[in-house]
Amino acid sequence: MARKLLLELADIPQIQNIDTYISHGGYRSLEKALKKMTPDEITEEVKKSGLRGRGGAGFSTGLKWSFLDKSTDKPRYLLCNADESEPGTFKDRYLMEKLPHLLIEGMILSSYALGSNTSYIYIRGEYMFVLRKLEKAIQEAYSKGFLGKNILNSGFDLDLYVHPGAGAYICGEETALIESLEGKRGNPRIKPPFPAVSGLWGCPTIVNNVESIAAVVPIINDGGDEYAKIGLGKSTGTKLISASGNIQKPGVYEIDMGITVEEFIYSDEYCGGMKDGLELKACVPGGSSVPILPRHLLFRESNGDSRRMTYESLSEGGFTSGSMLGSGGFIVYDEKQCIVRNTWNFARFYHHESCGQCSPCREGTGWMERILHNIENGRGTEDDIQLLWQVQKNIEGNTICPLGDAAAWPVAAAIRHFRHEFEYHVKYPERVFDADHTYQPEIQQTYSLTT
Amino acid sequence: MTNLQELSISTEAAENVRRIISQYPADKKKSALLPVLHIVQNETEGWLTINTMDNVAKLLEITPIEVYEVATFYSMYHIEPVGKHVIEVCQTGPCMICGSEKLVHYLEKKLGILVGQTTPDGMFTLKTVECLGACGYAPMFQIGETYYENLTEEKVDQILDSLLSATSSNI
Numbered sequence: 001m002a003r004k005l006l007l008e009l010a011d012i013p014q015i016q017n018i019d020t021y022i023s024h025g026g027y028r029s030l031e032k033a034l035k036k037m038t039p040d041e042i043t044e045e046v047k048k049s050g051l052r053g054r055g056g057a058g059f060s061t062g063l064k065w066s067f068l069d070k071s072t073d074k075p076r077y078l079l080c081n082a083d084e085s086e087p088g089t090f091k092d093r094y095l096m097e098k099l100p101h102l103l104i105e106g107m108i109l110s111s112y113a114l115g116s117n118t119s120y121i122y123i124r125g126e127y128m129f130v131l132r133k134l135e136k137a138i139q140e141a142y143s144k145g146f147l148g149k150n151i152l153n154s155g156f157d158l159d160l161y162v163h164p165g166a167g168a169y170i171c172g173e174e175t176a177l178i179e180s181l182e183g184k185r186g187n188p189r190i191k192p193p194f195p196a197v198s199g200l201w202g203c204p205t206i207v208n209n210v211e212s213i214a215a216v217v218p219i220i221n222d223g224g225d226e227y228a229k230i231g232l233g234k235s236t237g238t239k240l241i242s243a244s245g246n247i248q249k250p251g252v253y254e255i256d257m258g259i260t261v262e263e264f265i266y267s268d269e270y271c272g273g274m275k276d277g278l279e280l281k282a283c284v285p286g287g288s289s290v291p292i293l294p295r296h297l298l299f300r301e302s303n304g305d306s307r308r309m310t311y312e313s314l315s316e317g318g319f320t321s322g323s324m325l326g327s328g329g330f331i332v333y334d335e336k337q338c339i340v341r342n343t344w345n346f347a348r349f350y351h352h353e354s355c356g357q358c359s360p361c362r363e364g365t366g367w368m369e370r371i372l373h374n375i376e377n378g379r380g381t382e383d384d385i386q387l388l389w390q391v392q393k394n395i396e397g398n399t400i401c402p403l404g405d406a407a408a409w410p411v412a413a414a415i416r417h418f419r420h421e422f423e424y425h426v427k428y429p430e431r432v433f434d435a436d437h438t439y440q441p442e443i444q445q446t447y448s449l450t451t
Numbered sequence: 452m453t454n455l456q457e458l459s460i461s462t463e464a465a466e467n468v469r470r471i472i473s474q475y476p477a478d479k480k481k482s483a484l485l486p487v488l489h490i491v492q493n494e495t496e497g498w499l500t501i502n503t504m505d506n507v508a509k510l511l512e513i514t515p516i517e518v519y520e521v522a523t524f525y526s527m528y529h530i531e532p533v534g535k536h537v538i539e540v541c542q543t544g545p546c547m548i549c550g551s552e553k554l555v556h557y558l559e560k561k562l563g564i565l566v567g568q569t570t571p572d573g574m575f576t577l578k579t580v581e582c583l584g585a586c587g588y589a590p591m592f593q594i595g596e597t598y599y600e601n602l603t604e605e606k607v608d609q610i611l612d613s614l615l616s617a618t619s620s621n622i
């Protein structure tokens with residue numbers, strides 16, 4: 001069994017109650033941090049831990065914290081990103097439902113480190129039932145003196161609130177999140193200025209994912225060096241993976257990123273192998289935005305080594321033969337799944353979720369959705385495949401925020417690795433009219449892999 | 452907050468609105484807009500009229516357009532009447548490969564309506580939505596604040612029946 005740093009207490013009955021949580025060692029980090037450590041010492045531990053942001057980008061959390069502008073008199077804010085809307089990702093919800101106090105404990109430590117006296121958890125509006133659990137837990141924390149004025153006589157004050165979104169994937173992007181928290185549409189801002197200099201209400205702001213903030217608790221309890229011993233290379237600590245799709249045991253797993261992809265899928269400790277005795281065809285390892293990988297690239301790096309669940313190993317080979325760990329939304333496809341249909345589905349998602357500010361994304365996502373819809377339903381042509389390639393290329397890198405890239409990459413990867421399925425749809429329209437169709441590999445492939 | 456009365460919401464909801472406004476700096480009331488709209492919508496048959504939105508604008512000391520642009524941007528706000536129960540079926544990738552399309556067809560057949568429509572008795576509106584963060588428990592839908600997961604046709608029957616009988620016993 002891998003060591004659990006975040007979910008260790010997840011299955012203890014009533015762990016959502018503060019007394020149960022405390023009796024299992026919860027909130028013990030506060031005495032140490034608030035009374036014996038300076039804010040900068042906390043940041044230092046987080047740096048040492050090698051913790052990388054769990055929201056998708058994998059940027060060093062300690063480094064990000066050190067960018068926070070402390071030179072002004074303006075208040076500073078910590079915002080927890082609990083918007084979690086990337087298809088394939090449901091780990092933050094799991095963590096918040098199971099261990100609301102772990103997130104609150106992490107918020108107290110992190111707010112202290114950053115000098116935030118008012119912090120917000122921005123949670124997607126559909127998770128209203130989670131918001132209610134968090135608010136109850138926050139009330140409990142206030143009643144124990146862990147929140148409010150002069151926490152544990154340390155002189156540190158903190159108010160913590162939960163703020164609901166209202167159904168918009170884009171609000172997970174940190175500057176859109178800030179706009180939304182200001183009561184506006186979720187239109188991302190142009191950077192710079194970065195939130196660390198000018199964020200919420202023009203004040204220095206740090207935005208971190210739920211899992212990143214929760215990880216600060218074991219880092220303070222055990223020390224950054226101890227945390228860094230777990231994992232492999234620059235992928236330190238543990239990572240929550242949301243596993244879904246055609247596997248035996250979908251769910252949230254806390255893993256040591258050093259394990260191989262093969263072990264993660266086939267071990268009984270994790271996904272438990274494929275469902276219904278079918279073969280694995282493809283996998284999206286890090287949420288819908290990252291490139292899909294066919295089986296032969298999923299398990300091996302380009303030098304023949306086993307591919308592992310680390311940031312580095314999953315992206316090995318770049319976009320030619322690799323993917324990304326992203327948010328850890330691990331979606332597995334069996335041999336019956338149609339890659340074109342899945343790509344169309346994701347394109348529809350991004351079209352729906354584009355905020356509409358930048359033309360390449362607003363228009364391009366619509367084009368991709370419609371072209372893919374045509375191909376998927378047997379109304380596409382060979383030229384459409386080329387057009388689709390062009391459109392995704394014209395979106396990538398040409399937008400204010402990375403939603404454009406997130407929309408383009410899955411399409412590019414699908415064409416790159418599964419061009420034969422696109423060709424098949426174009427060539428045999430009558431075989432794809434039925435929504436349940438699958439690609440029939442016995443049909444001879446006449447395409448060339450040019451993309 | 453005199454404008455609170457104009458919203459004609461329950462005392463409890465008004466209390467909640469007050470609490471929420473207090474969570475932001477006094478000169479940043481606009482920040483309360485999203486949470487306040489959620490509360491108000493729950494109290495006004497699940498959708499927001501122009502009049503309601505105008506009153507929210509007054510309450511938060513912003514212009515009506517600032518409320519409209521938010522209400523139309525976010526998918527959880529309804530600006531047209533909806534049924535008593537809005538069934539929101541997740542249709543994104545992981546749910547799709549685990550049977551969400553069949554689930555939608557089953558609901559359409561069972562309710563006798565298409566996606567986007569409301570049953571003639573005003574009981575159910577059927578909607579498809581994008582990823583709800585329940586990918587490991589697919590297929591699923593949300594009704595109100597509740598997630599119903601790992602759905603089968605039998606489960607769907609039970610859920611709809613119990614919602615129907617809960618409503619009829621309320622009358």
Ligand SMILES: Cc1cc2nc3c(=O)[nH]c(=O)nc-3n(C[C@H](O)[C@H](O)[C@H](O)COP(=O)(O)O)c2cc1C
Pocket residue numbers: 052053054055056057058059061081082083084085086169170171172173174175207208209210212213401402403406
């Ligand atoms: C379109 C889009 C959606 C995003 N959604 C989320 C999200 O739901 N949750 C999240 O933590 N980060 C999300 N991010 C990443 C955030 O912008 C930001 O990098 C992250 O919250 C930083 O926290 P971390 O450093 O702890 O990962 C999203 C980014 C983009 C471009």
